[in-house]
Amino acid sequence: MKNITIISILIILLCSCSTVDSQLDIALDMAGSNSVELQKVLKRYKDEDPEKYEAACFLISNMPFHGSYKGKDLKKYYKYFEEYSKLPFSKKVQELIDSLKKADGDFDISQLSYQKDITHIDSAFLTNHIDFAFKVWREKPWCKNVDFNSFCEYILPYRIGDEPLSCWREDIYNKYNPIVEKLSKDMDDPKVVAQILLDSLCTGKYHHTSLFPSGPHIGPDVLKWKSGSCREFTDAMIYVLRSLGIPCGVDRTILLGDNNASHFWNFIIDKNKETYYTNLPYDIIWRKAIKYNTTKAKVYRVTFGMNFKIYDELKGYENIHPNFRFPLFKDVTDIYIGDKNRNVSFDASQLLCSIKSNKLLYLSLTNRMGWEPVAYSVFKDGKITFKDVEGGAVYILSYWNGDKYETVTNPFFMDKETGKIRYITANRETERMTVYRKCHFPSSAWLDERMIGGVFEGSNNVEFNDADTLHSVTEVPYRLCTSVKLNATKPYRYLRYKGADGYYCNVAEIGFYENYNDSIQLCGEIIGPPSSLEDRGREYKYAFDGDVNTSFGYKNPDGGWTGMDFRRKTYVRKIVYTPQNDVNFIYKDNIYELFYWNDNNWESLGRQTGKSDSLLYTVPKNALYYLRNYTTGKDERIFEYIDGKQIFR
Numbered sequence: 001m002k003n004i005t006i007i008s009i010l011i012i013l014l015c016s017c018s019t020v021d022s023q024l025d026i027a028l029d030m031a032g033s034n035s036v037e038l039q040k041v042l043k044r045y046k047d048e049d050p051e052k053y054e055a056a057c058f059l060i061s062n063m064p065f066h067g068s069y070k071g072k073d074l075k076k077y078y079k080y081f082e083e084y085s086k087l088p089f090s091k092k093v094q095e096l097i098d099s100l101k102k103a104d105g106d107f108d109i110s111q112l113s114y115q116k117d118i119t120h121i122d123s124a125f126l127t128n129h130i131d132f133a134f135k136v137w138r139e140k141p142w143c144k145n146v147d148f149n150s151f152c153e154y155i156l157p158y159r160i161g162d163e164p165l166s167c168w169r170e171d172i173y174n175k176y177n178p179i180v181e182k183l184s185k186d187m188d189d190p191k192v193v194a195q196i197l198l199d200s201l202c203t204g205k206y207h208h209t210s211l212f213p214s215g216p217h218i219g220p221d222v223l224k225w226k227s228g229s230c231r232e233f234t235d236a237m238i239y240v241l242r243s244l245g246i247p248c249g250v251d252r253t254i255l256l257g258d259n260n261a262s263h264f265w266n267f268i269i270d271k272n273k274e275t276y277y278t279n280l281p282y283d284i285i286w287r288k289a290i291k292y293n294t295t296k297a298k299v300y301r302v303t304f305g306m307n308f309k310i311y312d313e314l315k316g317y318e319n320i321h322p323n324f325r326f327p328l329f330k331d332v333t334d335i336y337i338g339d340k341n342r343n344v345s346f347d348a349s350q351l352l353c354s355i356k357s358n359k360l361l362y363l364s365l366t367n368r369m370g371w372e373p374v375a376y377s378v379f380k381d382g383k384i385t386f387k388d389v390e391g392g393a394v395y396i397l398s399y400w401n402g403d404k405y406e407t408v409t410n411p412f413f414m415d416k417e418t419g420k421i422r423y424i425t426a427n428r429e430t431e432r433m434t435v436y437r438k439c440h441f442p443s444s445a446w447l448d449e450r451m452i453g454g455v456f457e458g459s460n461n462v463e464f465n466d467a468d469t470l471h472s473v474t475e476v477p478y479r480l481c482t483s484v485k486l487n488a489t490k491p492y493r494y495l496r497y498k499g500a501d502g503y504y505c506n507v508a509e510i511g512f513y514e515n516y517n518d519s520i521q522l523c524g525e526i527i528g529p530p531s532s533l534e535d536r537g538r539e540y541k542y543a544f545d546g547d548v549n550t551s552f553g554y555k556n557p558d559g560g561w562t563g564m565d566f567r568r569k570t571y572v573r574k575i576v577y578t579p580q581n582d583v584n585f586i587y588k589d590n591i592y593e594l595f596y597w598n599d600n601n602w603e604s605l606g607r608q609t610g611k612s613d614s615l616l617y618t619v620p621k622n623a624l625y626y627l628r629n630y631t632t633g634k635d636e637r638i639f640e641y642i643d644g645k646q647i648f649r
Contacts, residue, residue, distance in 0.1 A: 024060060027064050030119075031119055034121070034122075038121070038123070041130075042057070042060070045130075052130055055130055055133075055151075058304075059126065059158070059304075060118075062306055063117045064117075064118045066304070068162050069113065070113055071113055074164070077216075078218060078221070081218055081227045081232070082227075083100065084209065084225075085225040085227040093207075093209045107213045109213075109215050117165075120165075126158070129158040133156045140245040141187050145189070145271035146247050150247045150269055153305060154249045154269070155247055160217055160235050163219035166220060169243050176240050179200055188271055194241060195285065195286055201237065201240060204226060206226045217232075234250050236280065237280050247268060250264050250265070251289075251332060251336075253374070254372065256295060256296065256365075258295040258393060259637075263296075265277055275335050277289050289332075289335045289336045296390055297374050297393050298331070299332050302329050303328050306327070307327040307330055310324065320400075323374075324373070337390045340417070342388075342414070342419040344363070344419075344421070345384065351409060357380055359378070361376070361398065362376050362405075364396050364407075368636055371405050391416035392414070392416035393649065394411050394413050397409040407600045410425050411423070424597070426596055426624075429620070430619060430620055431618070431621050434615070434644070435594070435614060435627060436613065437584050437585045438584050438627040438637070439648065440637065440646075441582070447580045447581055448476045448478075448581070451579045452500060454472075455470075455497075456484075456497050457470060457563075458490070459492060459495075460492055462494055470495075470575070473500075479586075484577075485573065494566070495564055496527070496563025496564070497561060498560075499554065499561065503557065505552060505553070505554040508578040509544070509545075509546070509577065510575070511575070511576040513574035513576070515573050516573050522566060523566075524565050525567065527563050528552075551581075583635075585613060587613070588610050588612060588613070590630075592608050593607045594617050597625075625640070626638050637649070
């Protein structure tokens with residue numbers, strides 16, 4: 001809290017200043033006794049190198065907004081990443097977390113102390129970073145198209161986030177420079193070099209999880225451990241590319257438009273000043289920003305320098321939401337959205353309550369049962385406009401009273417293609433709703449889709465040389481247990497599920513039944529290809545273990561199958577199957593509660609205990625709904641009910 005207060009005072013002072021020199025003077029004053037060290041750097045470069053002097057001014061002027069955490073519990077936090085990097089993929093991350101908590105106790109960032117850069121960075125550290133950054137920028141041929149401003153923001157900074165300070169540049173340069181040092185001296189495009197380095201970084205195993213406790217950035221060790229979330233993976237890319245003079249950084253969403261999470265990814269700037277993006281280690285090439293198809297809503301570029309334009313806009317407003325209180329970022333939504341970039345406007349008649357002129361309002365996305373601001377604007381002269389907004393998401397307008405949100409419109413869906421707004425308002429008329437799941441993120445849709453093209457085959461030959469196709473999967477399974485009635489005209493000793501080409505035969509559970517009304521599965525010997533992913537706990541036997549949360553995944557994209565030898569010819573009249581899933585279907589004996597949005601609140605439609613893989617409710621038509629599971633899982637998402645189907649937003 002003390003740090004925030006100090007920075008707040010500084011911001012007020014800086015916002016009243018109009019020159020870089022004024023900002024520098026205030027920063028040096030904030031440095032206290034450490035100003036002697038910072039003045040050494042300024043004096044040296046002022047006499048020696050005007051560009052380095054300007055770069056040093058940039059860094060020092062913005063130092064008050066940066067710092068790092070320290071304390072003995074940092075080792076406890078780093079242990080999560082180090083130990084996870086050693087685990088085989090078959091081990092679950094939650095088991096590791098529970099083990100570390102038991103051994104070391106819980107980690108909380110409040111256990112650490114915060115140290116401001118402006119009071120601790122010495123001259124040797126600062127000149128080390130400046131000199132090496134300039135060395136690369138001035139020597140590498142692909143840097144000749146990197147302008148000074150891009151250099152200062154996306155190559156020069158000595159830190160990425162709030163990681164401990166270190167002199168990382170030379171070591172990382174020495175490790176990765178041999179990969180690109182033989183490139184032609186005429187190579188003037190940073191993107192070409194960035195692709196070569198991406199190829200190198202994509203090798204090896206990465207361990208992804210977002211389940212670790214919240215903590216600071218971990219620093220250059222991220223390159224060694226290759227574990228964590230998208231934040232850690234973007235950090236790894238930045239260290240490598242900046243050490244070699246490639247302008248690289250982080251673009252991010254405060255909240256994805258169709259998910260309950262923020263997201264980080266890397267960007268680079270090519271010789272033509274165009275932005276390209278990638279998601280390490282999942283993307284193997286740099287793509288143009290306009291090709292990024294996720295629903296991003298708003299995109300912000302992380303900067304080292306404070307965005308004083310935003311402070312000028314917000315100066316004088318009370319209760320500024322924390323998302324915009326310290327803007328070390330700039331809005332780059334237009335770079336990613338292109339001709340689908342929209343300005344969204346409202347007048348007083350579209351608001352649910354009276355709003356005073358000059359009131360600060362927020363465009364917000366849903367985060368489970370709450371709302372999260374992703375953009376701000378000012379209600380003035382009876383109107384308000386939010387610039388540069390992507391469609392394809394459900395939004396709401398709200399204001400922040402310093403403690404909670406107060407919504408001022410009904411939720412509305414903004415069409416991605418047309419920008420047209422459709423309000424989602426519950427009707428008095430009701431309808432019957434069948435619910436099959438509580439969440440379905442686009443990012444996990446591939447799990448269900450992997451069954452499309454798969455076939456169930458019967459044969460009396462173990463080699464399936466004379467196999468008959470009994471059922472083809474042509475649609476994405478929409479429920480936990482899909483039941484298929486077969487017209488059994490022939491008995492078979494062997495039945496199997498053969499995965500579609502390219503999809504690793506992913507399937508969670510299969511059951512074969514002699515009669516359609518049977519509830520007891522046929523038994524036999526589980527069969528499959530000679531080898532599967534034993535080291536990942538994904539053998540073919542998992543398709544018949546009775547647990548819908550385990551699954552079979554073949555080691556190769558093609559040729560995977562799993563089935564059963566009944567040891568005698570048997571008529572099979574029913575097949576029940578479950579796709580590899582994200583544990584978000586409806587489960588028997590789990591306790592659920594359905595809500596709908598009405599009059600600025602979530603209202604309950606009652607609790608139910610699951611009796612099968614679906615729930616039945618009577619609901620108001622045309623509402624926005626939200627289903628909670630009190631028994632297991634954490635992922636839940638808003639949805640509409642259109643033409644008898646759940647449409648998740």
